[in-house]
Amino acid sequence: MVPHIETPPVGTHLRWDDIAAEPIADGIARQMVVGQRLMVCRFRFQPHVETAVHSHPHEQITFVEKGRVRFVIGDQTRIASAGDVLCFPPGVVHGATILDEEAVLVDVFTPLREEFLKK
Amino acid sequence: MVPHIETPPVGTHLRWDDIAAEPIADGIARQMVVGQRLMVCRFRFQPHVETAVHSHPHEQITFVEKGRVRFVIGDQTRIASAGDVLCFPPGVVHGATILDEEAVLVDVFTPLREEFLKK
Numbered sequence: 729m730v731p732h733i734e735t736p737p738v739g740t741h742l743r744w745d746d747i748a749a750e751p752i753a754d755g756i757a758r759q760m761v762v763g764q765r766l767m768v769c770r771f772r773f774q775p776h777v778e779t780a781v782h783s784h785p786h787e788q789i790t791f792v793e794k795g796r797v798r799f800v801i802g803d804q805t806r807i808a809s810a811g812d813v814l815c816f817p818p819g820v821v822h823g824a825t826i827l828d829e830e831a832v833l834v835d836v837f838t839p840l841r842e843e844f845l846k847k
Numbered sequence: 848m849v850p851h852i853e854t855p856p857v858g859t860h861l862r863w864d865d866i867a868a869e870p871i872a873d874g875i876a877r878q879m880v881v882g883q884r885l886m887v888c889r890f891r892f893q894p895h896v897e898t899a900v901h902s903h904p905h906e907q908i909t910f911v912e913k914g915r916v917r918f919v920i921g922d923q924t925r926i927a928s929a930g931d932v933l934c935f936p937p938g939v940v941h942g943a944t945i946l947d948e949e950a951v952l953v954d955v956f957t958p959l960r961e962e963f964l965k966k
Contacts, residue, residue, distance in 0.1 A: 811864055
């Protein structure tokens with residue numbers, strides 16, 4: 729299976745349960761829904777996974793669907809859990825550390841993270 | 848309470864449970880998270896509510912969080928339920944009819960739906 733990376737035709741109707749989850753690093757799997765200038769990535773993280781602090785010119789809004797996550801955002805640290813929403817303006821350095829249970833995060837980006845679309 | 852409509856500062860960390868739900872029509876309440884070019888609107892619909900078929904130049908991706916919804920998208924009809932994701936390219940006419948239980952939809956837009964920000 730390959731992730732869904734085509735620009736969606738009119739009426740595109742997907743289910744998370746049917747979208748391939750691509751392992752992208754130890755303990756991290758990613759599902760994608762890709763529009764024209766909107767991209768949604770749903771990540772499943774094993775406990776204690778840490779993502780490198782990074783930044784990108786894309787704006788990001790993240791929903792915590794499951795689990796607890798310690799985010800570094802600029803010079804701040806935030807502990808987030810299910811039902812939380814975090815805003816990452818373009819260019820702000822950020823990183824995430826998954827706490828003691830599996831976590832699911834839904835990241836929305838604009839524009840597309842083109843580097844995620846390369847095979 | 849007023850909806851959250853300011854451009855979020857770095858480290859903005861919200862909880863859906865704390866974001867004001869604004870009644871915008873009979874049986875429809877809307878919460879908003881507003882970024883620079885990303886906007887998230889979470890709608891709670893009473894059963895059987897129908898939204899007018901409409902279109903907008905903004906791209907939209909919708910997550911069904913709860914309930915069952917019949918969408919019209921262009922010339923197609925789709926029945927969607929929790930866990931579904933639908934893509935609405937810019938300019939495509941669409942509308943929703945809530946079926947027999949309360950529904951919660953999360954709509955992501957780019958750019959901002961400026962008309963939603965007017966008092």
